[in-house]
Amino acid sequence: MALPRPHISQIVFIPTIFLSAGLLFFVQPLFAKLVLPFVGGSSSVWTTAMLFFQTVLLLGYIYAHLSTKYLSVFWQIALHIGLWAVALLFVPLSVKSNWIADTSTISTTNTLLIFATGVGLPFAVLSANAPLIQKWYSRSGGPSADDPYFLYSASNLGSLIALLAFPLIGEPLLGARMIGLIWAAGFVILGGMLFWSGRLARQNNIVISKSVDAAPLGAAPNNLQRLYWIILAAIPSSLMLAVTSKISADIGSFPLVWIIPLALYLVSFIIAFSGKRFISQQRQAVLIPACLIFLLFATRIEGISAVGWTNFTILIATFFVLAIIAHKRLYDARPSENHLTQFYIFMSLGGAMGGFFNSIIATHMFNDIHEVPIVIAAASILIWTGKTKPTQNDFIRAIIFAVIAISVALLLPSLIRGTLAQPNLIAVTFVGFLLIFILKNKEWQTAISLALFILVTYFATQSNHIYQSRSVFGVHRILEEDGIRKYLNGTTLHGAERISEHGTRPTPLTYYHPNGPMGRIMQAAQTPDTTSIGIVGLGVGSLTCYRQDHQKWDLYEIDPVVDDIARDPKLFNFMDQCAPDIPTHIGDARLVLAKQAPKNFDILLIDAFSSDAIPVHLITKEAIELYLSHMNDNGVLVMHISNRYFALQKPLSKIASELGLIALGTNHIPETKDDNADQASAVTVFARNQIAINRFIKDDKWRPLISNYRHLWTDDYSNLLSTLR
Structure with a gap:
């Protein structure tokens, strides 16, 4: 039997691993979007989702290692194609419509279960492909078959294109279900390409197995080498997440902030595993310590300032250089192709450990983003080239x-x-x-x-704050400036109180000031016929000081730490002085409301943004319909949509038009220059009829929302990029 022509192997294997990686990276944001209305927008959901994907990726690598070690090529192909065929039962990807997460607790088990039953097997099949395809290529007789690691560059290129294509092309043009159908078609095509790749590997493997000149097995890696692989993989993985957290917290959660570090992380793999040397050892000796010091410099800058984008550039550039160096060291430390699958297991383990440290350990152990200096310090090991041992x-x-x-x-x-x-x-x-x-x-x-x-x-040299804590939703800081006590989550001010009013009934400040649109609506609601009010997003409880004795209020807050801050009279007095008996429903508001009986609210106010992050599932057509089901016929829905980056009135106007609602909006500009007392804000109001509007809108500062936005945001379709300012 003749060996397959080398160019045939490349034509088959490179597109196969490219498509597989693209499908792998596409399925993560796709399924996350599908499950969002069912599990909520809690940060713990995303942490758990990443934990699931990293765990299954590692299991896929272990499966590839075991199958190539103990099975012949024929049975490797048979088993893998069989698993692919079973995985077809799960496509197109979907979630059972009656699945609602437990909102009383942040349930890791619920989230893991919905991911495992919905996407577990297809993701596991895709996860195993990178090492498996490279192992098969080493049996194919193609060019560089004895060193197939170059295929990992093609794999990461596929991942990079998928990463960029989903938010930039897929979401703007298609809904989640249509994307799912296209993904399913790609998964079907992949099955044929996997079979073809395996067939080429088996044909050549028969010839190699009969040859007396077969190459000897490479030396098995020892435990020290395996540890080295883990460390080299963990450092850039952890550094990527640390840089992303730092950018989000101190510069701002600007649109798709997570894409830039992740894209550069993938590009660093492409560069490192291409086999070419871009940075010499001599340059590395200068670059590594310089990058570490620049990272230290960048992470000591806090808050939004004129240096913000300079800081961003330093963070991104230094991270990228260090990631290339770490991954190049990893590539240089690779074993022979005989131990390829083992190498990918420990590389995946290192990446997962880096992610676990940032996503799980750091958020529960630290009260600030302390993982940044820790991983920078750990990256100092890159200075060591491995040529000498320390004395x-x-x-x-x-x-x-x-x-x-x-x-x-x-x-x-x-x-x-x-x-x-x-x-x-x-x-x-x-x-x-x-x-x-x-x-x-x-x-x-x-x-x-x-x-x-x-x-x-x-x-x-850490900054001193009156109070600082951290939850899975971010870092919470309380500081005092110019006689004002302020609460910040990320870069966004979520409430303030005059220090001089501490211990008394305080005046709502910032967005909630009596002169602002929310304050004016709440003052108009201080009438005998307004009896039921719901607030989604607690902050420091500023709005509760508009409450009247005859009114029943319900508060909805996703983060228990925020509720603790608002109810602590040593920190803020709004809740303590104005409404200590108001219940707070902890959990994602949409999920909590979906399980509650109709509330018959006169006013339901949505103020649920954390920093500048947008909980898209709270502003879809289905979400608005849910809110309306909890309101009486003459009630109003109020949405606080102040944002530095997105014009959210665009999709909201379209939803209002679709549902036949009256929609008004206002952009409030304070008349005084005292920003601490009264801050600019953008607010929209929705009602079923003019009677409802007349109940609560008592001034002429409101204007009808013009519905000239083309796209209707639903749980299936949304496009944040189209709302950029």
């Missing part, structure tokens, strides 16, 4: 150098404070580069010294 003297000298540098960095600001802005930041950066210069070409001493220097100087 006891290396450790001693490194600690001495670090102690001296830290001391100088902490003392220097007091000497330059009167002459330079941000003296702490400048001093730390300067001393860091001085440390690199002193320790150049001393790998272990530089690595250890920088790691200690980064950790100590970061934590020693």
Whole structure:
């Protein structure tokens, strides 16, 4: 039997692994969008979803390793095609319409179950393909069959294109169900390509097995090598998530912020596994410590300022360089093709461990984004090239150098404070580069010294807040400025109180000020015929001070930490002074309301944005219909849509037109320059009839929403990019 022509192998295997990776990356956002109305928009849902995908990816790699180790090529093909055929029973992807998550708790089990039963097997089949296809290629007789790792570049290119195509092309043009049908078609085509790839591998494998000149097996990797693979994979994975968190928290959750770091993460794989060397060892010796110091500099800048986009550029550029270097080290440490599947298991394990540290451990252990300096310090190991081992003297000298540098960095600001802005930041950066210069070409001493220097100087110069905590929904900070106590989640102010009013009935400030649109509506609601009000999104409870004794209020809040902050009289007094008896329903508001009997609200106010993130499932046609079912005929739906990046009145006007509602909007500009008292806000109001509007709209600052938006947002279709300002 003749060997297949080399160009035939490339024509088959490269498109196969490319398509498989594209389907793999497409299925994650696709299924997440499908389940959103059923499990809610809790951050824990996304954390659990990522945990599920990373776990199944690892299981897929283990399956590929075991099947190639213990089965002949024929049975590998038979088993994998069989699993693919069974997975066809799960496509097109869907969720049972009667599935509603438990809203009383943040249920990891519920989320894992819905993902496992909906997409588990198709995702597992796709997960196994990268190592399996590369292993089959090594049996195909194609070019570089003895070193098939170049196919991983094609795999990551497919992942990158899918990553960009879903939000930029798929969502704007198609609904989730149509995307699902196209994905299903691709999954069917993949089955044929997998069979063809396996057939080429089996044909050539028969010839190789009969050859007396077959290449000997490569040396099996030891535990130290496996640990090295895990570390090299964990660092860029953790760094990607840390950089994303830092950008979201301190610069802003601008549109699709997560795509840029993830896309660069995939590009770094493509570059590293192409086999070409883009950064020499000599340049790495300079770049790695410099990138670490620049990252330290960038992570010490807090808040939105003129340096925001400079900070963003530093974070992204330094992360990208370090990711390329780490993945190139990983590529250089790869074993022979005989141990290829084992290599991918430990590489996947490292990536999952990096993600687990950021997504699970850090959110529960730290009260701030402390994983950023920790992973920067851990990345100092990249300075080590593996050519020498550290001695006891290396450790001693490194600690001495670090102690001296830290001391100088902490003392220097007091000497330059009167002459330079941000003296702490400048001093730390300067001393860091001085440390690199002193320790150049001393790998272990530089690595250890920088790691200690980064950790100590970061934590020693942390900002002081009155209160700071962290949940899966972000970092919560309370600070005092100009006689005002403020609560911030991410970069967004969610409430404020005058310190002088502490212990008394405080005046609602910021968006909720009596002069603002929400304040005016609540004042108009202080009448005997307004008896039932619902508030989605608690903040510090500012709106509760508009409550009247005869009224029944219901509060809905997804984050228990926010409820604790609002109810703590040592922090804010709105709830304590105005409405300590109002119940708070904890959980995603849409899921909670779906399980409740009709509330007959006179006013239902939606104020559920966290930082600038948009919970799209709360502003679809189905969501608005749910809200209306809880309102009486003469009630109004009020939505606070202030946002730096999105004009949400566009899709809301279309939904109002579709449902036959009266829709009004206003963009409030404070008359005074005291931003702490009264802040600009954008608010929309929806009602079934003019009587409802006349009940609560008592001024002429409202204008009808014009429905010139083409697309109707539903649970199946939404397009955030089309609402960009």
